[in-house]
Amino acid sequence: MHIVVCIKQVPDTADVKIDPKTNTLIREGVASVINPFDMYAIEEAIRIKEKKGGKVTVLSMGPPQAESALREAISMGADSAVLLSDRAFAGSDTWATSYTLSMALRKLFPFQLVICGKQASDGDTAQVGPGMAAHLDLPQITYVRKIEEIADDHIVAERLLEDGTEVIRSPLPCLLTVVKEINEPRIPSLKGKLAAKKAQITVWKSADLGCDPAGLGLDGSPTKVVKIFNPPPRAGGEMLKGEPDEVVRQLVAKLKDAVVAASSV
């Protein structure tokens, strides 16, 4: 079984600090990590491989330094890695990103599964996974919290919705996006780390993928960012002081109207 995992390198939020004066993000020297949800995607792919045999390819589109994310995935147990890096890809929105990645997936075919994270922690869109499925006309199961069964030609998976869990069966190949509940990502072994160091990362450019330039980067992106700004600061808070029963009375008095309004909607 060939499984492709799509991973994105993102700034480490644990590392991101808020400047107390300006309330803006301090980004200087912020480390990059694999998007948290993608760690679960990598882990799930490796678990399937360990059970069913086959190989895991990790795929990422990003600047040259995204190579380190791919190496980390190899250290966890992925077999090979492909980086899509080309200046022509700069400025891609989710349409162009999913197009570019889907062109690479065509080149990596045959595969039985594509696994993505639910969403990336920088853009928070959750659009790239289903977008790729649309470009490739693959069936999709999003928000997967558990794989119940996987055979050569089909998969049965649990999908987490707001009000419960849906059990879905799909033929393969199929695209999944996974949530945190699905597993606990492993810590790379020493052997894995050595393999990662030695691994050859394949780099593909636009020309290698046979992309239509009109679908790439800024030109291929229907959406344009026109403005970036800081969220309005929250109005200054109030600390309630006194004995417990006193502060509780104060809080209830302050919240009562809001509670009544909120429960009447």
Add this chain to the structure above:
Amino acid sequence: MTKEPITVIAEKCVGCKLCIKACPFGAIEVKDKLAVIDLARCTLCGACVEACKFGAIELDKKAVPSRDLSAYRNVWIFAEQREGKIQSITYELLGEGRKLADQLKMQLAAVLLGHEVRAKVSELTSRGADMVYVVDRPELAHFQDESYAAALIELITRHKPCIMLCGATTIGRSLVSRVAVTVKAGLTADCTGLAIDPETKNLLQTRPAFGGNIMATIITPNHRPQMATVRHKVMKEAMFEPGRTGRSVIEEIAAEILKSRTQRLKFMPEVETTMNIAEANMIVSGGRGLQAPENFSLVRDLAAVLGAGVGSSRAAVDAGWIPYSHQVGQTGKTVCPKIYMACGISGQIQHLAGMSSSDIIVAINKDPEAPIFKYATYGIVGDLFKILPLLTAEFKKVLAK
């Protein structure tokens, strides 16, 4: 050599570093009094162009419409229903869609997909829809990505809407991401603000990114429809207007098109919750400060009295005290209730990412230095084991009146 999409005009740049401050991606450096943009990091968002007082940065945005888009008319909303019940997000979309349609002097249409849902049309027209496109088919009885996407794609191709809004729910995001790719539309995720640009009539879509630490306004100048998913609980619900009616348009779609390769085998409703936290107007959340799983009852009791949903930090989920579906934050759910009460939650950045846009935030924590207090509308420094039972009792008393 082709011109870079973003360039610094050396003669105009004075090396003042304003652009460095403005850049959300840390992509600019000043070297020898000249700004240098690292194109590998730059996403061409244009924040620096706006910040530069000297007009020294040029961005080639090709913002002029290159195609005739006048054939695309009307504002559409996707009417999300589950088991035949119209979801509250749908009313929020109708409220917002109505405003946009009025500004554009266009009609507001709802798209209702499902099985035996025709009776629901009046629920949509009485809340602002001028018309409702209905596809009523057994294949659509339950949401399935492929058949729902196919139906929506078909309708968009037939009727060419100018704007298409959908809830940023699990179903919504899964569905329209597929649709937008196929019809080559721009799609903006999880918007918290929508407006019409008075000059260009483009839809200005504002959304949080980086876990709510920055906001971005996004347009789709050259493609239609302009598609967006909208965050729950941000927009006001459309009011019910007695006597208001609209047109119901029954759409026929070939069975062939509605085929789905995925198959829903069964559905297991969430047992633990009585309320989906994404839809809750009030949420009481507990964290590691609760110390043991049985103590979650303190949070549940208060939530029950308020009619609130129960949330939690990741620490509490990872400890196995409460199911993952209750986790708020970067790797859980994003919520935006009227009141969010954080009990024994420190307020780490990943937790804040999921709740910092709530209207009122209450923090109860014994550590006066806990970061959550910086975001709290009302803060109480104290022991939650004392505070919570008192709070539950006091609310019970006051709300009974």
